[in-house]
Amino acid sequence: MNAAATPPASQAExxxxxxxxxxxxxxxxxxxxAYTTAGLLPPPRLRGRLGLYGDEHVQRLGLIRELRDQGxxxxxxxxxxERAPASSWPDLVAVARSVSGSLFAEETPVVVSSEALAAKWNGxxxxxLxxxxxxxxxxxxxxxxQVQMLSPALGQVAEQLAALGLPLEAAIGMQETMARTLRTVARHWLRTLADSLLGGDAIDPTRTAQLLEKARPLATGAVQAAFPVILQQELDTLLRKTA
Incomplete structure (x- = not known):
C-alpha cells in the first residue's frame, strides 16, 4: 500500500x-x-456524507460537561x-472540577469503617440509608x-438529632433537603460569578480560580448569616398557624 494513502495515527484517532x-x-x-446547532461545537468535517469529529470536539464536549454540571x-x-483560547480550556476544566461540591466546604473529611458508622446510631x-x-x-x-464523611460536623449534628429521638432516616432526609438547597445556592453563586468573569474581552483562568477561591468564605458567611433569620421567620409562621 502506498504510504501516502495511510493517514497518520494521530489523524486516524x-x-x-x-x-x-x-x-x-x-x-x-x-x-x-444540539450543541452543534447552538454553536458550541463546530460542524464535523465531511468525508462524503459522513461527518467526522476530532480532538477539538472532544475537548469542547469535556468542558461543556464540566460547566453544565456546575449550572x-x-x-x-x-x-x-468565544473569549477563552483553546490552550486555557484544560485550566478552566480544572477550575470547574475544584469548585464542584466544595464552594461551602471547609472541613477535613474523616474516614471511618462501616461498622463504626453503624455503631454511631445504634445500628x-x-x-x-x-x-x-x-x-x-x-x-x-x-x-x-470504609466510608469518608465529607462533613464530620454534619455527622455530629445527625448524632445529636438521634439523641433527641429523631430517627436516623428522618435526619438524613433533612440533610438531603439541605444539600439540594445549598447546591442550588452554590450554582447560583457560580452562575453570577461566571457572568462577571465573562463580561470582559478575554478569560483568565488564573483570575477565575482566585476569584472563586475568595468567593468561598463569602458564600459560607452569607449562608451562616441568612439561615438563622429565615429559620426564625419560619418558626414564627409555624407558631402562628398552630396557635
Missing amino acids: QDLSVEGLAAHTGVTVRNIR FGIEAIRRIF QMTPA LARAVKAGLMRELPDG
Whole structure:
C-alpha cells in the first residue's frame, strides 16, 4: 500500500463518527447535535456524507460537561468559547472540577469503617440509608469498604438529632433537603460569578480560580448569616398557624 494513502495515527484517532464521539465522551448523540446547532461545537468535517469529529470536539464536549454540571447556561458556555483560547480550556476544566461540591466546604473529611458508622446510631445506618447519604454528597464509599464523611460536623449534628429521638432516616432526609438547597445556592453563586468573569474581552483562568477561591468564605458567611433569620421567620409562621 502506498504510504501516502495511510493517514497518520494521530489523524486516524481524530476521525470519529458522531456515534464514536458519543461513546468516547459520554455525551449523547442528541446532545452533540444540539450543541452543534447552538454553536458550541463546530460542524464535523465531511468525508462524503459522513461527518467526522476530532480532538477539538472532544475537548469542547469535556468542558461543556464540566460547566453544565456546575449550572452554567448555554450562553455562558458560548462566551467562554468565544473569549477563552483553546490552550486555557484544560485550566478552566480544572477550575470547574475544584469548585464542584466544595464552594461551602471547609472541613477535613474523616474516614471511618462501616461498622463504626453503624455503631454511631445504634445500628440504624442501613445500606439503603448510607446510599442516600452518598447520593446526597454527604458521604463517599471508598474501595476498601470504609466510608469518608465529607462533613464530620454534619455527622455530629445527625448524632445529636438521634439523641433527641429523631430517627436516623428522618435526619438524613433533612440533610438531603439541605444539600439540594445549598447546591442550588452554590450554582447560583457560580452562575453570577461566571457572568462577571465573562463580561470582559478575554478569560483568565488564573483570575477565575482566585476569584472563586475568595468567593468561598463569602458564600459560607452569607449562608451562616441568612439561615438563622429565615429559620426564625419560619418558626414564627409555624407558631402562628398552630396557635
